[in-house]
Amino acid sequence: MARIKRATLKSIASDLGVTHTSVSNAYNNPAKVSKALRERIIAHAQSVNYEGPNPAARSLRTGRCGAIGVLFNDQLSYAFTDPHDIAFLRGISSVCEEEGANIVLIPLQDKRPAQRDQLAAIVDGFILNAPYRSHPTIRAALARGLPTVVVDFDAPDLSSILTNDRAAMRAVVDHLLALGHRHIAIVTFPREEGNGEIGSLADDFSDESHVVHERIEGCRDAIDAAGVPRAAVLVCETVNSEDGGARAASWLLRRRPELTALVCFSDRLAHGAVTGATALGRAVPTQLSVTGFDGIDPPGGAPSPLQLTTVRQNAVEKGRRAAEMLLMPDGREVRTVSIDAEFVVGDSSGPAPADAPR
Incomplete structure (x- = not known):
């Protein structure tokens, strides 16, 4: 049986009577050929079942994958399950589609670190999304010296996308204090990888997680201004999920029945806290106020009769700006883009109960 000859860049160039470079540019650098010529080249390539340059060969030739x-x-x-991260990735992917780039997702919680390292080796740059500073994969990524943009992470030597976490969280706690709440607890995702502790606002919170550190500082700013002792404000660290929020609320309310407000560092934690409090017979917001952070839809996308008092941040915009900074640099070495989040008063916060201890 005769072997079918596979189409190549050279054979397509010969068929069309154009240069090999023109065919290459039609795929790799379309700005260098006219629209009409590119369409002619692509149409012919499709007719001979040519799907484009081999990615591995192109990577070797250009140094980019x-x-x-x-x-x-x-x-x-x-x-793929967290609404904030889904929106963030949607922002990144919208820019990647425009620029013809692909995305490699690299989770830090991976049971196969060898495979994770292999994935990290086939990218042209990184977006670090709210990482723990000292995680070995983060250190390894930074050590590669590839273009890198960090999100919700303070790195003076790298371009970054930052949210006004501290000011936004102060606005949340100031709101509760103005409503008369003095018995307040905080529910947060872990300040360090694998952490899950119960402490107080007087504890030492490192900057291992920039987001947790800044939101804690915002809470402290408000609490200190109101004259409430930091040690009186419990801080419960838990997994960032509805179940985590429910468990934290149950634990805190059993330990401190006098609590009148829970400040949650995500909407997922807040939705869970409402569930946990309701299971203990604490009505929200008449007996307990609950606040969140993110401005996302309730689990499952179903409408909720209770609109959270929260901080609404634009995760899609954060993703877009991060990808734009990485893929379309404007010549400046380091840039910082601030995307302000908005404090929104909903139905989940109200005045402290009249019989609450002062």
Whole structure:
């Protein structure tokens, strides 16, 4: 049986009577050929079942593979179930589609670190999404010296996307204090990888997680201004999920029945806290106020009769700006983009109960 000859860049160039460079540019650098010529080349290539240059060969030739790595603090499935991360990745992917780039998701919680390292080796740059500073994969990514943009992470030597976490969280706690609440507890995701402790606002919170550190500082700013002792404000660290929020609320309310407000560092934690409090017979907001952070839809996308008092941040915009900074640099070495979040008063906060201890 005769072997069918596979089409190549050279054979297509010969068929059309154009240069090999013109065919290459039609795929790799379309700005260098006219629209009409590119359409002619692509149409002919499709007619002879040519799908484009071999990615591996192009990588060897150009030193680029056309993919960016997005590192995030959880398992791979989390990126497809957390509404904030879904929106963030949608922002990144919208820019990647425009620029013809691919995305490699690199979870920090991976049981196969060898495979994770292999994935990290086939990207042109990184977006680090709210990472733990000292995680070995983060250190390894930074050591590669590839273009890198950090999100919700303070790195003076790198371009970054930051949210006004501290000011936004102060606005949340100031709101509760103005409503008369003095018995307040905080529910947060872990300040360090694998952490899950119960402490107080007087504890030492390192900057291992920039987000937790800044939101804690915002809470302290408000609490200190009101004259409430830091040690009186419990801080419960738990997994960032509805179940985690429910468990934290149950634990805190059993330990401190006098609590009148829970400040949650995500909407997922807040939705869970409402569930946990309701199970203990604490009505929200008449007996307990609950606040969140993110401005996302309730679990499952179903409408909720209780609109959270929260901080609404634009995760899609954060993703877009991060990808733009990485893929379309404007010549400046380091840039910082601030995307302000908005405090929104909902139905989940109200005045402290009249019989609450002062």
